[in-house]
Amino acid sequence: MLNEYDPFNAYKQTALDAQVAAATPHDMVRMLLEGLLEELERAAGxxxxxxxxxxxxxxxxCLNIVHGLDSMLDLENGGEVALxxxxxxxxxxxxxxxxSVENSAEALVPVTxxxxxxxxxxTNLN
Structure with a gap:
């Protein structure tokens, strides 16, 4: 088992922090979507x-990411797409x-x- 300070994870976190700092809002949504899909796989496992x-x-x-994506929506000006x-x-x-309640990986499939x-x-917007 790795100790509490893992240089590889520290490096990954630093790289992620740099990506986030340089990200446009479009990039940020893309990164959140990618992260959500990866975490859904982990949850199923x-x-x-x-x-x-x-x-x-x-x-x-996963819930935090979905809520983060939702909070980025402009429901007043985003029209039907935002809704x-x-x-x-x-x-x-x-x-x-x-x-989660059912402990069902199958129930994650529609979310994925x-x-x-x-x-x-x-991705096609870019």
């Missing part, structure tokens, strides 16, 4: 291997909670599908 504490932390991270994204993020939040579609749409 934790569920499948019955690592309940790790699953809880992964679901918590549709808000509804998708709400669906994903509810689905994440349900998947929705967020993959959102990421593809976001």
């Amino acid at each position: 934790h569920m499948e291997h019955q690592r309940y504490e790790a699953k809880g932390m992964s679901i918590h991270k 549709s994204l808000h509804r998708l993020y709400d669906f994903c939040s509810r689905q994440l909670v349900s998947a 599908q929705v967020m993959t579609n959102v990421r593809e749409g976001w």
